[in-house]
Amino acid sequence: MRAIRIEIEVCVTEQQGRDAEGYDFQAIQDRWLPVWDELKPFEVDTAGAAAQSGERPKKYVLDMFPYPSGDLHMGHAEAFCFGDVLARYWRGQGYDVLHPIGWDSFGLPAENAAIKRGVDPREWTYANIAQQKASFRIYAPSFDWSRVLHTSDPEYYRWNQWLFLKMYEKGLAYRKASWVNWDPVDQTVLANEQVLADGTSERSGAVVVKKKLTQWYFRITDYADRLLDDLDALEGQWPAKVLNMQRNWIGRSRGAEVEFEIEGREQKVPVFTTRPDTLHGATFMVVAPDSDLAAELAEGASEEARAAFRDYLAATQKQTEIERQSADREKTGVFLDHFAVNPVNGERIPVWASDYVLADYGHGAIMAVPAHDQRDLDFALKFELPVRVVVDVRDADGAPLPDPAESGVATAGEGVLVNSGELDGLPKTEAIARAVEVLEERGTGRAATTYRLRDWLISRQRYWGTPIPILHHENGEMRPVDADALPVELPASEGLDLKPKGASPLGAATEWATVVDPETGDTWTRDPDTMDTFVDSSWYYLRFLSSNDATQAFDPAAVNAWGPIDQYAGGVEHAILHLLYSRFITKVLHDLGYLEFDEPFTALLNQGMVLQDGAKMSKSKGNLVEFASELKAHGADALRVTLAFAGPPEDDIDWADVSVQGSAKFLARAWRIADDVQGAGAPRGASFAEGDAGLRRATHRLLADAPGLVEAYKFNVVVARLMEQVNVTRKAIDSGAGVADAAVRESAEAIAVILSLFAPYAAEDMWAKLGYEPSVALVEWPKADESLLVEDEVTMVVQVDGKVRDRLTLPASVSEADAEAAARASAAVQRAIGDRQIVNVIVRVPKIVSIATKPAA
RNA sequence: CCCCCCAUAGCCCAACUGGCAGAGGCAGCCGACUUAAAAUCGGCACAGUCAGGGUUCGAAUCCCUGUGGGGGGACCA
Numbered sequence: 001m002r003a004i005r006i007e008i009e010v011c012v013t014e015q016q017g018r019d020a021e022g023y024d025f026q027a028i029q030d031r032w033l034p035v036w037d038e039l040k041p042f043e044v045d046t047a048g049a050a051a052q053s054g055e056r057p058k059k060y061v062l063d064m065f066p067y068p069s070g071d072l073h074m075g076h077a078e079a080f081c082f083g084d085v086l087a088r089y090w091r092g093q094g095y096d097v098l099h100p101i102g103w104d105s106f107g108l109p110a111e112n113a114a115i116k117r118g119v120d121p122r123e124w125t126y127a128n129i130a131q132q133k134a135s136f137r138i139y140a141p142s143f144d145w146s147r148v149l150h151t152s153d154p155e156y157y158r159w160n161q162w163l164f165l166k167m168y169e170k171g172l173a174y175r176k177a178s179w180v181n182w183d184p185v186d187q188t189v190l191a192n193e194q195v196l197a198d199g200t201s202e203r204s205g206a207v208v209v210k211k212k213l214t215q216w217y218f219r220i221t222d223y224a225d226r227l228l229d230d231l232d233a234l235e236g237q238w239p240a241k242v243l244n245m246q247r248n249w250i251g252r253s254r255g256a257e258v259e260f261e262i263e264g265r266e267q268k269v270p271v272f273t274t275r276p277d278t279l280h281g282a283t284f285m286v287v288a289p290d291s292d293l294a295a296e297l298a299e300g301a302s303e304e305a306r307a308a309f310r311d312y313l314a315a316t317q318k319q320t321e322i323e324r325q326s327a328d329r330e331k332t333g334v335f336l337d338h339f340a341v342n343p344v345n346g347e348r349i350p351v352w353a354s355d356y357v358l359a360d361y362g363h364g365a366i367m368a369v370p371a372h373d374q375r376d377l378d379f380a381l382k383f384e385l386p387v388r389v390v391v392d393v394r395d396a397d398g399a400p401l402p403d404p405a406e407s408g409v410a411t412a413g414e415g416v417l418v419n420s421g422e423l424d425g426l427p428k429t430e431a432i433a434r435a436v437e438v439l440e441e442r443g444t445g446r447a448a449t450t451y452r453l454r455d456w457l458i459s460r461q462r463y464w465g466t467p468i469p470i471l472h473h474e475n476g477e478m479r480p481v482d483a484d485a486l487p488v489e490l491p492a493s494e495g496l497d498l499k500p501k502g503a504s505p506l507g508a509a510t511e512w513a514t515v516v517d518p519e520t521g522d523t524w525t526r527d528p529d530t531m532d533t534f535v536d537s538s539w540y541y542l543r544f545l546s547s548n549d550a551t552q553a554f555d556p557a558a559v560n561a562w563g564p565i566d567q568y569a570g571g572v573e574h575a576i577l578h579l580l581y582s583r584f585i586t587k588v589l590h591d592l593g594y595l596e597f598d599e600p601f602t603a604l605l606n607q608g609m610v611l612q613d614g615a616k617m618s619k620s621k622g623n624l625v626e627f628a629s630e631l632k633a634h635g636a637d638a639l640r641v642t643l644a645f646a647g648p649p650e651d652d653i654d655w656a657d658v659s660v661q662g663s664a665k666f667l668a669r670a671w672r673i674a675d676d677v678q679g680a681g682a683p684r685g686a687s688f689a690e691g692d693a694g695l696r697r698a699t700h701r702l703l704a705d706a707p708g709l710v711e712a713y714k715f716n717v718v719v720a721r722l723m724e725q726v727n728v729t730r731k732a733i734d735s736g737a738g739v740a741d742a743a744v745r746e747s748a749e750a751i752a753v754i755l756s757l758f759a760p761y762a763a764e765d766m767w768a769k770l771g772y773e774p775s776v777a778l779v780e781w782p783k784a785d786e787s788l789l790v791e792d793e794v795t796m797v798v799q800v801d802g803k804v805r806d807r808l809t810l811p812a813s814v815s816e817a818d819a820e821a822a823a824r825a826s827a828a829v830q831r832a833i834g835d836r837q838i839v840n841v842i843v844r845v846p847k848i849v850s851i852a853t854k855p856a857a
Numbered sequence: 858c859c860c861c862c863c864a865u866a867g868c869c870c871a872a873c874u875g876g877c878a879g880a881g882g883c884a885g886c887c888g889a890c891u892u893a894a895a896a897u898c899g900g901c902a903c904a905g906u907c908a909g910g911g912u913u914c915g916a917a918u919c920c921c922u923g924u925g926g927g928g929g930g931a932c933c934a
Contacts (some may be wrong), residue, residue, distance in 0.1 A: 244861045248930045273934060345869040356932040366934045375932050647870055657869045659883050720881035797877045802915050803876055842914050848876050
């Protein structure tokens, strides 16, 4: 294995040596990197009046900023390739493009690496950032390097703290005791969004357990409706998949809240249901065993019932999320020795506790309608509770479905209400509306909506994050850190035990944590938790407009002139997490008056993953393709072209399916055209008008089509079109118009300009060979000449009964009548028609004539 | 169980959104160059669009059903 690798490298080296006069990516990279370092072609002024006047069109193009866990990998290569194609494209269309870069540099990997190796998380983090910066420099995305930010810099996270305090002021940040997701490996709490569907942590992979803890939350549920409804406006601009995921995640459910009286209890119990129409079929009530209500009811129950409940609750809490979620579990539960009163018919119904009811959804209690809800039916059959049909549901043939009590299958479908008093005879939808009216009239219920979305748990019991700027008094009082005392800087990690142990390491930094009020002499203690790093990334895009501003989080004027992001690019793994949080914070900042817009990302491109042999690359699987070695072996251009050409950007790329050599070959062919023109071609500034018409048409067709293709993210097609253009230009040089023809120069220039989206080095070198100054990245695209696009002659197809029977060469401007006449005159067409009778002729000039026939009468 | 997306040459992928199934690449084959190979250059071949039904003069494209794959949600009331 080792030997083969060396041999290959030797081959490559020899090849480079031999091609010294030809295309040599290494020499080209070495030539242009220092020039670009000097030129800084992508720095933009966002603060000046001109930049904010809107006189020149702007585009804010952003790639999701990287986490500095080691060097860049192929995933980064792909993501930043696509974002850069778009940034470069808009520059070529005459836009002022802001394309910044930064690092999402707080987070657990740094801390875990620090624990493992006994180094400061800072050192590890900033060393990795330096390495990634160096790799980026060679990979050469068109970043504005003047506005780099790192979220772990105090100058950044001080504004994170500012944001937290703004949220706190508005009541959007609060502390509560609740059952939370606890990661037993990383020893910290997690937000709901960080727990995977299988109940494991998205970070550590550990099975998440539930703990009751007091934690900080952001009140994202206040924004649930807006976060859901505003997705509609992103339709077509965001991938359908992400919109679908966000909608599912927010999970709005409309129905009604019904008040049930419980015998022997003053307060009524509210219950959420999507089917208020089936209230007459509610034959029992179920409450979540871990809810306060269950505990309270058990308290007032018989000794026996109380004991049974205690055992049941203990058993429930021992289960992991995975056990709890496993499909078709046998229903379990205990009778709570209480009865509720059905508000519509006064019926006395038993109250049970069962773990199929969740404490934190709705009100933690349900009305059970076993006839029309499978879960309730399973429970009713297990514990021999009554089942009453209140909706007459029929099958497709109109026959009544079997009685659920007999069949064991609940009937949840459409039907007409029965046994339901005033609702009898109404179809389901109308019955729901009427039921809500009745409840409201009687004051026993109202229309209501619930959400799957939970408030965002933002505190973490770890070191490497933004300290929460809150002080605690021993009397339980809390107060925010004064704005002028920000940032609350992290204490040095030296001397702190960073090992996960369930409590924040900051709590042990006694000197740091203790604050004495100079006026009162009172002692306060700093909140020991740090913020979820998704807080950091929820607003970083605003900071880029003024990343060096020490006086404010962001400059509202600049942000409103340049925001929102016109084009965001990144991985689908953030479909919910980052994108939802960022949308939320943007809406909050909008409501606080800082932002004119309330959606952060106008258009979103999700790139797929880079796989190897059908599997995600990983060291443990041994299928890792190293970005650094690929970059060294093939150069930045060939890598970028390969990634862009592999397929639609949102599809996964299997590295086994693509050919970097193929891309290198294409680049060499493209480059040689400029080389040929430099040697013997038309001079710079030559008039193209006299050039070869056929080649010119191809060039202008490319210029006409490329913008639409780029804007539709069809980068693979643009590269294919460039390959085609290189092929026809080669042909023109070798066996056509010849290298001196002006059309060849025109084509070479167009290739260089469009190629610069994908292969900035090769394109820059071509541009220089064509006699121009750097940088090609700043050149506005030549416009397609419409007059060159029209063909004089076209091939028109004639179909008879759907089959192609002839192809006619006709003037492009042919009239419908002439086209039809020509079609009818064709011998092949006449043969196909034979003695059949023509019933219809459809003419679409200049493409097709379609003749429909029937047998002669 | 519910929702969303996808299926085109051996492989990766195009097809102006209803109008000749093929742009591009990989792999393959033939030829040129070479002592030979690699590289390079020139050329060739390859599928009727997952299956079935429907709408239409005309369907890869629209509709229905199914199969296969990917993703999301899910004891959510």
